[in-house]
Amino acid sequence: MILAGRRFIYHAFVIAFGLVMIYPILWTLASSFKPESEIFAHSGSLIPSSLEWKNYVNGWAGFGGTTFGTFFSNSLIITVVVLLGTIVSSSVVAYGFARLRFWLRSFLFACLMITLMLPSQVTMIPQYILFHDLGWVNTFLPLTIPHFIGGSPFFIFLLVQFFRGIPRELDEAAVIDGCNSYSIFYRVVLPLTKPALVTVAIFSFMWTWDDFLGPLIYLNNPKLYTVSLGLRMFSDPSSLSHWGYMFAMSVLSLLPQFIVFLFFQKNIVEGIATTGLKG
Incomplete structure (x- = not known):
């Protein structure tokens, strides 16, 4: 009885x-199905009086x-390009830190860890000045190209934590078979890193799809706006805000993330759970 209680x-x-x-x-x-006048008048209710x-x-x-x-197409283009760039660049850099021996490796890895503690606002203005001088403002380039350089x-x-869990004996066996560092990465290490790569892809997809500040800074043409900027256009404090339209598009904007999470939640748990385990 106690256990059941x-x-x-x-x-x-x-x-x-x-x-x-x-x-x-x-x-x-x-609220996406409620009449405009009913959304905040009966804010606690989850049942609309009529389906709008x-x-x-x-x-x-x-x-x-x-x-x-x-807006959906723009977000999808940016997200897919960022996802590919993040996977490629981050995996290459992580392989170098985890499996290769080179001068100042520990120091550079420590510097990399320090950047995790830097607020994004610290580099925001220098980055904007750089991209403005390059003529990249009001294009997708400042939102995508940096992800191909250096990784996240x-x-x-x-x-790195996942690569360190892969036995080095596999590298030695590949060297005996005539593989160099590049072949070991693509043919041995990378195929064994699928759970971690899927985790990186999922988080990269979600964070890029939700990004509001980056597009707000670099995009000025409404035809280049992403979903997050499109939703903001429904809210106008100086005149009329279309809350029903905003909530309806908010629901649609959540669907890609729900679908990705539902299909790949097992990979997220597996990738995080196995990261850092020693083989």
Whole structure:
């Protein structure tokens, strides 16, 4: 009886906590179907008095001839390019730190770890000046090209820990078979790093898709806007805000992340759980 009571309390607490966590998403979904006047008038209710499908239709129509499909396409292009650049550059740099011996390796890795503690605001202005001088402002280049150069410190650290868990005997066996460092990386180490690479890809996808500050700084043309900037255009404190349209497009903008998480959540857990384990 005591054990059953503890299980009941535990499950009741977990369910209650889960409902609290998921309530904002449910409220957003419900508000996307509510009439404009009802969204904040009955803010606690999750059941709309009538289904306003026009919130989705008018929200997708966008602004000034630029539909929300354009914003989705721009976000998808940027996200895919950033994802590829992050995987390639971060895995190469991580392999060098984890498996190669070179001068100042420990010092450079320490510098890499220090950059994790630097606020992004520290480098924001120098980066903008650099990209402005290069003529990259109002293009996708400053949002994508840097990810092909040097990789991301967080992902490099994650991959370094994973690479160190792969037995070095595999490298030695590959050397005997005539492989050099590049062949060992592509043919031996990289195929064994699939869980970590999937984890990097998923986090890179989610963080890039959600990014608001980067596009806000570098993009000025509405036809280049991403989903995050498109959602902001529905809110205008100086005049009228279309909250129904905003919530409708917010729901659609969440779908890619939900799909990615549902299909790859096993890989996320596996990649994080095995990172840093020694073989």
